Amino acid sequence: MDGDVGAAVHPLDRPVLHAAGDGQTAPGPFATRGRGVTRSRSLRHAVVQLACVAILLGAVELAAVAAGPAPIWMNVLVTLTAAAFVGAGALAWLRRPSSDIGAVLTAGGFVWLAADFGNATAPALVAIATITATVPLAVIVHLLVSFPSGRLTGRGARVLVGVAYLTCLVLQAPLYLFADAPAPYDTLQVAVRPELVSIGGWAQNVVGMAVMAVTAWLLVGRLRAATPPQRRVLAPLYAYSTAAVLLVPLSAIVVAPALGWNPTTLYAVQVAGIGLVPIAFVWSLLRGGFARTAELEELGAWLGVEERGHAALRRALAETLGDPTLQLVFWLxxxxxxxxxxxxxAATPVAGAHRGVSEIELAGARVGAITYDRASLDDPALVATAGRVVAIAVDRERLTAELLANQEALHRSRQRIVEAGDRERRRIERNLHDGAQQRMMTVAMGLRLTEAHLSGADPAAGRLLAAAASDLEGAMRELRELARGLHPSLLADTGLAGSLESLAERSAVPVHLSVRLAADLPQAAQIGAYYVVAEALTNAARHSGATRLEVRAATRGRLLHVEVVDDGVGGAAPAPGSGLEGLADRVDALGGRLRITSPAGAGTALVAELPCG
Structure with a gap:
């Protein structure tokens, strides 16, 4: 066809792709519908792989068209446009995985790469590019009608987008089937019929304008139904994208002839105008307000699949609302x-210049609050809507937090009781040592002195005094052991290591002791470890029939690990009221764990882990 017909026919009728004035059509983008994208971990890898494929194809495309008729800067411009589509699509896909907008944008990028193959010299590549020459306009219509979910809801929307693709594919056919084009642009030519080219171009323009008119009517209706924050997102997007679509035919029919643009300038203006469309879409998609409606719907569906913990719930809210600094707290x-x-x-959520607070209520009762960054979310109503979506899940997590708080309070209460008991034992031990033991020692010394004084004059009285002194010294030893059982005073003098050595030395069963302890262990942990070893040694001597004991105490990270193993008969269990049960209660009150393994005939292993940091 001649240059005038080609210029008037449709967007991207770029004579620049061949000799000046031959009026041949050239390529444009191809779009496919994206499928629903899940929140799977493989999504990021898939998007990265698509981006790598796009980069590779871009390099191949530049190499293929390097020897073609178009200037290199034109090929680079088309490649950059494709990169804008793919990059915007990848970002939208990752940030809004529930929306198919990312898939459509990414597919549009691959179409742009195919479009520039019209500047190559290989007939097959030129044929592909020529068939898809005007599909970019259908892609933009598709984006406009389906924004923000990327899905065509309703029969009218599906018909409108279908007609747009048919206009760009079917009504484009006469322009390459019947045009008088030089090689390699005549690969698809079946006859030279200029009148059919003219009719096809006229029909494509008329139907295309009708599609845009219906699209504009649909978008105006959506703007009227939108809230003010939504209009701030949609109005500039609709206006620019519609203008970019209309720019292509109008620039070829009206602007270029009026300003005297050559085909190269015309094509550059068309490509540059459309190249900014993906940026406009991803910018709108990532803003607050209407752009996240689909994400809120998916959030509700996601919550209905299974119960979610606090971390997953906060992360889902942050991703849905697009604010990584978002925090979720619960009200007790x-x-x-x-x-x-x-x-x-740490601080009661309070709204300020930079942070917003949205309380979450369920059945009229406050259950939590969302704190968010006002710069990322400028629509409080959207945050409130998200709060209503997650209210039941928040209330469940609130009850869990309340249970944990009660458990922590119970733990602190039990720990205070243990500490109070230890203080009382220490007081009694000190009183016994400083009071009763000292007086008994004085009496024993007096008896020994009296015995020595009377032993010659009255041997019988001396023997009685000696027996009384011996009994008193035995009572003192028992009292000393009682005091040591009440509170291990050696801990204050020699530390845990020295106290364990003393226990091992006094044990009736030989003990192999291994100690590797940090220097600054808390007093409560040391006392707990002492009682664990003392009780285990006592039980082994009384009940196990063991011939050897292994005692190991070591600091492992933030835990004091204590282990006592014997080679006795086994079968030990913390029966109600037993020393092992009391020991388990003490360890539990300190926030530790006590495990007893004692199979019959295979000895007993007692392991305690006590927090020490």
């Missing part, structure tokens, strides 16, 4: 706002 009437562990929040 008697404690205020707490975190997932039931710990009182």
């Amino acid at each position: 009437p008697d404690r205020g706002y707490v975190d997932a562990a039931g710990t009182v929040a």
Whole structure:
């Protein structure tokens, strides 16, 4: 066809792709519908792989068209446009995986790469590019009608987009089937019929304008139904994208002839105008307001699949609302706002210049709050909507936080009881040592002195005094052992290592002791470890029939690990009221764990882990 017909026919009728004035059509993007994208871990890898494929194809495309008729800067411009589509699509896909907009944008990028193959010299590549020459306009219509979900809802939307693709594919056919084009642009030519080229171009323009008119009518209706924050997102997007579509035919029919543009300038303006469209779409998609409606729908569906923990819930809210700094706290009437562990929040959520707060209510009762960055989310109504979506899940997590808070309070209470008991034992031990033991020692010394004084004059009285002194010294030893059982005073003098050595030396069963301890162990952990070893040695001597004991105490990270193993008969169990049961209670009150393994005939292993940091 001649240059005038080619210029008037449709967007991207770029004579620049061949000799000046031959009026041949050249390529444009190809679009395919993206499938639903899940929140799987493989999504990021898939998007990265698509981006790598796009980079590779871009390099191949530049190499293939390097010897073609178009200037290199034109090929680079088309490649950059393809990169804009693929990059915007990848970002949208990752940030809004529930929306198919990312898939459509990414597919549009691959189409742009195919479009520039019209500048190559291989007939097959030129044929592909020529067939898809005007598909970019259908892609933009598709994006406009399906934004923000990327899905065509309703029969009218599907018909409108279908007609747009038919216009760009079917009505484009006469322009390459019947045009008088030189090689290699005549690969698809079946006859030279200029009148059919003219009719096809006229029909394509008329139907294309009708499609844009219906699209504009649909978009105006959506703007009227939108809220003010939504209009701030949609209005500039609709206006620019529609203008970019209309720019292509109008620039060829009206602007270029009026300004005297040559085909190269015309094509450059068309490509540059469309090249900014993906940026406009991804910018709108990532903004607050209407752009996240589909994400909120997916959030509700995601919550319905299974129960989610606090970390997953906060992360889902942050991804849905596009604010990585978002925080989720829970409301307990008697404690205020707490975190997932039931710990009182560092600061009560208060709205300010940079942070917003949206309270979450369920059945009229406050259950939590969302704090967010006002710069990332400028629509409080959207955050409130998200709060309503997750209210039930938040209430469940609130109850969990309350349970954890109660458990922590119970743990602290039990720990205070243990510490109070230790203090009382220490007081009694000190009183016994400083009071009763000292007086008994004085009496024993007096008896020994009296015995020595009377032994010559009255041997019988001397023997009685000696027996009384011996009994008193035995009572003192028993009292000393009682005091040591009440509280290990050696801990204050020699530390845990020295106290364990003393226990090993006094044990009735030979003990092999291994100690590797940090220097700054908490007193509560040392006392707990001492009682674990003392009780285990006592039980082994009384009940196990063991011939050898292994005692190991070591600091492992933030835990004090204590292990006592014997080669006795086994079968040990913490029966109600037994020393092992009391020991288990003490270890548990300190926030530790006690495990007893004692199979019959295979000895006993007692392992305690006590927090020490």
